[in-house]
Amino acid sequence: xxxxxxxxxxxxxxxxxxxxxxxxxxxxxxxxxxxxxxxxxxxxxxxxxxxxxxxxxxxxxxxxxxxxxxxxxxxxxxxxxxxxxxxxxxxxxxxxxxxxxxxxxxxxxxxxxxxxxxxxxxxxxxxxxxxxxxxxxxxxxxxxxxxxxxxxxxxxxxxxxxxxxxxxxxxxxxxxxxxxxxxxxxxxxxxxxxxxxxxxxxxxxxxxxxxxxxxxxxxxxxxxxxxxxxxxxxxxxxxxxxxxxxxxxxxxxxxxxxxxxxxxxxxxxxxxxxxxxxxxxxx
Numbered sequence: 001x002x003x004x005x006x007x008x009x010x011x012x013x014x015x016x017x018x019x020x021x022x023x024x025x026x027x028x029x030x031x032x033x034x035x036x037x038x039x040x041x042x043x044x045x046x047x048x049x050x051x052x053x054x055x056x057x058x059x060x061x062x063x064x065x066x067x068x069x070x071x072x073x074x075x076x077x078x079x080x081x082x083x084x085x086x087x088x089x090x091x092x093x094x095x096x097x098x099x100x101x102x103x104x105x106x107x108x109x110x111x112x113x114x115x116x117x118x119x120x121x122x123x124x125x126x127x128x129x130x131x132x133x134x135x136x137x138x139x140x141x142x143x144x145x146x147x148x149x150x151x152x153x154x155x156x157x158x159x160x161x162x163x164x165x166x167x168x169x170x171x172x173x174x175x176x177x178x179x180x181x182x183x184x185x186x187x188x189x190x191x192x193x194x195x196x197x198x199x200x201x202x203x204x205x206x207x208x209x210x211x212x213x214x215x216x217x218x219x220x221x222x223x224x225x226x227x228x229x230x231x232x233x234x235x236x237x238x239x240x241x242x243x244x245x246x247x248x249x250x251x252x253x254x255x256x257x258x259x260x261x262x263x264x265x266x267x268x269x270x271x272x273x274x275x276x277x278x279x280x281x282x283x
Contacts (some may be wrong), residue, residue, distance in 0.1 A: 003027040003067035004178055005094075006071065007049065012137045016171030017068050017178075020042065024179060026272060031060050032184060033072075038118045048179040049083040057088045064089075066096040066178055071112060074238035092161045096126045096181035098174050102244065103133045103190055104252055112236070112245055117188075129188035130175050133255050134244075136193075136274040140281040141201070142241070145231070147206065147282045153199050153216045156224040160248035163192035163255045166269035192255035198248070203210045209275050210282055219283045221246050 002020060008014035015115055016241040022044060027064060031049030046102055048280040049060040061067070073083050089097060099120060105113040120127040140148070146154050170191055177184045199216040206214040219227065221242055247253065260268050 001027050001089075002063055003029040004045075005029045005031055005047075005049075005064045005065045006044075006069065007031040007067045008070035011070065012135065012141070012167040013171050014068065014070055017169055018218070020172060020175035021178060024175075026102070026179065027202075029060070029064060040215075051075050051085060052089075053086055054081075057085050058092065061085075061089050061092045061094060061190075064094055065182060067094055068174060068178060069097055069099045069116075071100075071116065073237050074234060076112055076234075078115045078163060079119075082116050086116070086119050086123065087272060090123060090125045091237045094162075096128070096178070096185070098130065098177050098181075100170065101129050101131045103192070103255055104247070105129045105131060106188070111240055121186075126181065126184075126185045128181065128184040129171055130170060130174060130191055131188060132165050132170050132191040133168075133193070133253055134162050134164055134248075136269070136271050137163045139206070139271075139275065140278055144261050144281060147214060148172040151212065151214050151215070153203055153206075154227060155216075155222070155245050155248075156219045156221045157199060157245050157248035157253075158218050158244065159198050159200065160251065161195070161196040162202075162248060163196050163253065163256040164274075165191050165193045165260060166271075166274055169260060169264060169268050173260065176222060176263065177231065189259050189263065190255060191256045191260040191263075192257050193271065194258075195270060196254050196256075205272050205275050206282065209261075209279050214282075221277070 006018045009018045028044035030046045032046045033050050046062045048056050067201050099114040105111050131282050202215045204214040225242050
């Protein structure tokens, strides 16, 4: 049986996808920027894959049936990287690609995911696009240092509402699609949690769980960009995060869509459940 190539297998989503597919006894190949035997990965073979180096594409893709595709945050020019990778994948016989985009990317040329979506849609080949809203895992990743050091969530989102979705739910949906891709050919799914919350609500949940006061501090767009720059994030990541979080102000993250629950055949995991399970991240 031909393997499924999983990109980003050490991240929040890729790790769960590879775990789920591995438990289903599906053959995998893990695309790694740096080959290592020390990570807590399964026994699937690892292959060198660096999107900034097209010379690594063919070996990673050769003989694969499907691809789970994630955009690394450091990759800004997707036309010269991920889109070239997609061309190579279909040319080498890949039958289906599942790409994790972001909610609203189809209407926003300023986010790097837009060009990848257009590439897949215009390819004439089989694909599924997943468009999740804001991850619950942002609290333990993008916002973690602010919560740990300053007891605050600092964002330019005012009191906009967010339907957070857990990366575990996204991963399960992706794994289900890769297990039976014919049911999801040329489809795009917006994925969101069931409860719309403000960051003030989330700060209250964190405060209750951690038993210390966590506040939400609304910032200006410029102050937020400067804050990310001081955190030494790459310029494109600063731009993308600023655009996405500013969009919350106008309702861009208040996504009333039950697709995730339908695809999971169960309720989505709540942000409160995530906080309770991972409270040690902020202690």
